[in-house]
Amino acid sequence: MSTFTQPTSTEKKPVSAEVVGQFSWGITLIFALASTCWVLLPYTGYMFAALVFLLAIVLAGVSWNRGPVLTMAVMSALVWNFIFIPPQFTLHIDKPQDVIMFALFFIVAMSMGHLITRLRKREESLAQHHREREQLLAAKHRAELLAESERLHRTLLDSISHELKTPIAIIRTALDGLDEGNPFAAEIDTANRRLQRIVENFLEMTRVESDALKPNLEWCEIGDVLHAATTPLQRDIAQHPLVITGADPLPLFMLDSRLLAQALRNVLHNAILYTPAATPVEIHVALENNLLQIRVRDHGHGFPLESVDQLFDKFYRAPDSPAGGTGLGLAISRGLMRAMKGDIEAQNHPEGGAEFTLHLPVQFRQA
Amino acid sequence: MSKALIIDDEQQMRRLLRMVLESRGYEIYEAADGPLGLQEAAFHRPDVILLDLGLPSMSGIEVLKRLREWSDVPVLILSVRDQENVKVEALECGADDYVTKPFGTAELLARLTVIQRRRFTRQNPEIIVGKLRLDLLHHEASLNAEQVKLTPTEFALIKVLAEHAGRIVTQNQIVRLVWPGQQTDQSEGLRVHINHLRKKIGASGPQIINEPGIGYRLESEGEG
Incomplete structure (x- = not known):
């Protein structure tokens, strides 16, 4: 017209x-x-x-x-x-x-x-x-x-x-x-490991914030990712029974297993750090359409509702945090997930405890 | 007595490694950079070399490449974390394994022992890793004396891993050995076959450990 x-x-x-x-x-x-x-x-x-x-x-x-x-x-x-x-x-x-x-x-x-x-x-x-x-x-x-x-x-x-x-x-x-029984050596060791974690977190945060982080995609099994995420935590995780569900019948995924394992490791480390000893930490893995979801649920006190938005901020530390954290772990996890075109969310579970969900769009293939 | 050569630019690291290894009966030689390291390697003919990747002037990779032109001495890489691509490059240039700094002494010694084991020779047609036994003559595998049915590809795969038991093998190395001459990307196939193998070997046999971004390691005795 x-x-x-x-x-x-x-x-x-x-x-x-x-x-x-x-x-x-x-x-x-x-x-x-x-x-x-x-x-x-x-x-x-x-x-x-x-x-x-x-x-x-x-x-x-x-x-x-x-x-x-x-x-x-x-x-x-x-x-x-x-x-x-x-x-x-x-x-x-x-x-x-x-x-x-x-x-x-x-x-x-x-x-x-x-x-x-x-x-x-x-x-x-x-x-x-x-x-x-x-x-x-x-x-x-x-x-x-x-x-x-x-x-x-x-x-x-x-x-x-x-x-x-x-x-x-x-x-x-x-x-x-040094002698293994030396209690002073044990203290130095604990402090040294803490220092190591802080240094690694700072370096990783810098890397996540620069554009130097490029996901390297390859076919991998989710079991390997979980293994890589939990192995470095073995010392701390011993006090918390780890319950993994949903991982077994899953197909192969096209993803950067190192980055995903690291994102998951920080979330797990957080769960271990903030919950009473002997409470279980649950990991549930699921594939919905093209979205891989990894849920980490702990049985601690959860987090104050008003802090949900700040949880993933750099240097944010919950009011009652134990000493020894940098406030970077979750910020790194989010940075890593976003670098892979995924994301991470947090909520308090209705039956108590915090629940973190890592999700990631993936290509998959039946193994 | 085994002779070990330490190539690391950090004097304190060299001194510590010397103390640790001398207490285990090693005879130690040291070099602070690549060219010196190569000279020492040629002069003393060590049984094992500990090579730091972050060397000044000549990179660890370059040292390794030049060393491999004339020597097949076992080489253990010392590296800091976050250098996955460099580790893969080092392994494909002929390094035998790596430890990530900071490392525990126990881990270091275990890796050294594994890479110094006489490399597999063809005189004996069977490989034994823990409870897993591979009969190379009949292409048969058995676990706890019970036969495990493997496809030819799975057998080739477990053979490669078993020949390097306790040592890391990169994905590319595995693909080259299991699917020789094939150009196509086999990484997906590799995952599928590893998955099947893990199921067939189960929890009682040696575990196939994945090192993200690098490759696979078949747990040898005494580990895990």
């Missing part, structure tokens, strides 16, 4: 207002020049008009489109013939040399118009090319800078990681050399 209101599509290239303007200006110019030459005709002769017309065509070709310029060429040839070449006011030409002149004028005017507009087109495309090249170069430069800063960041992270972990490793090895 309202096709008029549609914006003109650029593909069809309809005659634009600019080109229409050039046509009218062109025709006006020809008539203006024709009148001027008509006035000057007694002093200059009729060849003068032809040269003036040619000059006008050349100048028009420098800035106008090909259509108007060629139209001007045809028009001026006809006008010249009609008005200036004797016998005047007919298209008839008497002298054979005038016929040749007319033909030459026609050819020269047409080819000048054509050549000059083509030259201009080429110049424009060259300029366009040049602009694109500049843009590309600028984009390339930006990408190089970005890669360089990423590399620098990674190198820095690696060297800090090395510097911080080496003394921790030395303390650990040295402690192993």
Whole structure:
């Protein structure tokens, strides 16, 4: 109904207002020049008009489109013939040399118009090319800078990681050399492990916040993920019976098992840290449509409702937290899950205890 | 007496490792960087090398590559965590296993013992890992003297893992050994066969442990 209101599509290239303007200006110019030459005709002769017309065509070709310029060429040839070449006011030409002149004028005017507009087109495309090249170069430069800063960041992270972990490793090895029954050694060991966890959390948080974290997808079994998540916690988890359900008949998943295991490990570590000894921690794994869900439920006191929004914030620590945490574990878990296009949520279970749900869109395949 | 070469730029780490290993009867040589390490390796012909990945001037990977040009001495990689891709690269360049710093002495010694075991030779047509016995002559596997029915692929797979019992084998290494000459991605197939093998071996046999992002390790005796 309202096709008029549609914006003109650029593909069809309809005659634009600019080109229409050039046509009218062109025709006006020809008539203006024709009148001027008509006035000057007694002093200059009729060849003068032809040269003036040619000059006008050349100048028009420098800035106008090909259509108007060629139209001007045809028009001026006809006008010249009609008005200036004797016998005047007919298209008839008497002298054979005038016929040749007319033909030459026609050819020269047409080819000048054509050549000059083509030259201009080429110049424009060259300029366009040049602009694109500049843009590309600028984009390339930006990408190089970005890669360089990423590399620098990674190198820095690696060297800090090395510097911080080496003394921790030395303390650990040295402690192993001491008598096992030494209670002081046991205290140093506990503190050293705590230090190690803090350093690892800080480094991991930095990594999660930079874009250095790229999931490395591969087919894996959920049992392996659970194993990788719980093995490093063995010392702490011994006090809490771990109940795993739903993992057995699940298919293979396409995911980064290391990142998922780490996200899960932090949640588990949290559950162990914040619940009374001997209370069980339950892990339930389920696949719903394309969504892998891992629920971790503990049997502690849950968390205060008003803190639900802050749980995953950096450095947030619940009011009654035991000492020894960094307040980074859950923030890292969320960062990891989001890096994998998933997320993590928390709620208090209706029957008591906190429940964390890690979910992740996955590709899966029956094993 | 076994000779061990420690290549690590941290003097304190070297000193500690020396104390730990000397108390277990090792004769110790030390090197603080890659080029020195290679010289020491050529000069003293150690029975095992402990190689730190984060060395100055020449990277641990480069040291390993040059070493492997002329030596097949067992190499244990010492690395900090979060270097999974580097660990895989090191393993595929010929390292035998790795421990992650900070490591416990017990873990370190266990890994050293495993990689120093004489590599499997073909003179004996059977491999025994815990309660699992592989008869390479008849392509038969048995668990607690009871035969386990394995498909040819599963047998090839458990054979690769058993030959490296206690040691990590990367996914690529397994795929190359089990499906030689195949170009297509077999990682999915590998998972499926591992899954079947685990079910057939059950909880009583040696466990196949997955190390995320790296590969598999068949638990040998004394572990786990």
